[in-house]
Amino acid sequence: MQYEIKGETLPVVVCRVESGEKMITEGGGMAWMSPNMKMETTGGGVGKVLGRMFSGEKMFQNIYTAQDGPGMIAFASSFPGSIRAFEIGPGREMIVQKSSFLASEASVELSLHFNKKVGAGLFGGEGFILQKLSGQGIAFAEFDGHIVEYELKEDQVITISTGHLAAMTASCKMDIRTVSGAKNVFFGGEGLFFTEVRGPGHVWLQTMPISRVASVLRPYFPSANVSTN
Numbered sequence: 185m186q187y188e189i190k191g192e193t194l195p196v197v198v199c200r201v202e203s204g205e206k207m208i209t210e211g212g213g214m215a216w217m218s219p220n221m222k223m224e225t226t227g228g229g230v231g232k233v234l235g236r237m238f239s240g241e242k243m244f245q246n247i248y249t250a251q252d253g254p255g256m257i258a259f260a261s262s263f264p265g266s267i268r269a270f271e272i273g274p275g276r277e278m279i280v281q282k283s284s285f286l287a288s289e290a291s292v293e294l295s296l297h298f299n300k301k302v303g304a305g306l307f308g309g310e311g312f313i314l315q316k317l318s319g320q321g322i323a324f325a326e327f328d329g330h331i332v333e334y335e336l337k338e339d340q341v342i343t344i345s346t347g348h349l350a351a352m353t354a355s356c357k358m359d360i361r362t363v364s365g366a367k368n369v370f371f372g373g374e375g376l377f378f379t380e381v382r383g384p385g386h387v388w389l390q391t392m393p394i395s396r397v398a399s400v401l402r403p404y405f406p407s408a409n410v411s412t413n
Contacts, residue, residue, distance in 0.1 A: 185289055185322065187269065195267045196260040197287070197324050201250045206290035207257055211244050213287055215260035221248045247290065259287040261326045263394055268331060268351075270323050277354040278317040280325050281390075284350065289321030316354070325351060329392025336383025344379040347393030356385035 185207075187199045196215055199207060211225070224247045248257050261267055270278050272292050279297050288294070297316035317323045327350040334342055336356065343361065352358070360377045381387050 187322070187324075189267050189269065193264050194261055195265075195326075196258050197267050197269070198256065198258045199287070201255050201257070203250050203253050203255075205250050205255075207248045207287055208245055208290050208292070209248070209259055209287040210285065211246055213259050214246065214248065215258045217248065217257040218250075218255045220251050220253060221255045221257050222251050223248055259324060261286070263326070263328055265326055265328045265390065265392065266331045267324055267326050268388065270317065270325065270351075271321075272317050272323050273320050278323070278325075278351055279354055279356070279358075280315045280317065280351040281327075281349065282315055284325040284327060285315055285317070286324040286326045288317070288323035291319050291321040292317060292323045293319040294323075327351070327388065327390040328394045328397075329390050332389045332391065334387045334389070336381065336385055336387060338384045340383040342381050342387060344381060344389060346377065346379065347395045348389050348391070349379055349381065349387070350390040351388040352381055353385035353387075355383075356387060357382045 185199055185201050185205055187197055189195055189197045201207060214223075225244050226247055248255075259267075267286060270276075272278060272288075285294050295316050295318065297314040317325075331350060336342060349358070359380045359382070361380050
């Protein structure tokens with residue numbers, strides 16, 4: 185499989201596959217394709233269906249297979265941001281924010297990732313349930329805004345504001361740190377907690393979390409209680 189990521193603010197990844205090669209995406213993830221790409225919808229069993237639902241994905245996935253020759257298929261981002269490709273393999277598993285999975289080769293497995301630190305999951309902003317990419321092959325993930333990367337050494341820590349953690353290698357550990365001082369909590373605008381990621385490993389941070397965009401726009405939406413008369 186060969187691919188090219190095009191565009192900046194609203195990117196798309198165009199994949200060219202050989203005959204018989206398969207690509208997987210969540211329902212509605214395909215943007216355009218050649219006519220010889222055959223689609224098959226699958227759930228993969230009740231456990232996997234529920235797992236995808238809890239991790240923020242749609243319950244069913246579509247498998248696209250190139251038939252009778254090479255094929256082409258494109259997957260577009262659903263929000264202004266970035267698409268990144270990850271080479272998944274043994275020792276190269278990835279932990280990503282929920283709802284970020286875009287597409288992958290069929291040999292990549294998407295599963296739930298429960299944070300062992302319950303506090304980090306419940307209060308850290310990234311959610312108790314994250315997504316884990318394992319198996320073997322190339323996977324594509326979409327993130328909000330631009331991406332900034334850091335390589336963390338052993339026990340090196342980076343403190344992240346809620347929602348800005350996009351992805352990390354599975355070797356990293358995530359926890360939370362409480363914001364100290366009542367004035368900081370109530371007037372600092374950062375909430376009650378920061379997310380902390382500890383190395384060794386690589387971290388991808390996103391500049392424009394969709395949750396923050398929603399909070400900025402919320403005051404401009406008409407209230408359901410406002411009369412239209």
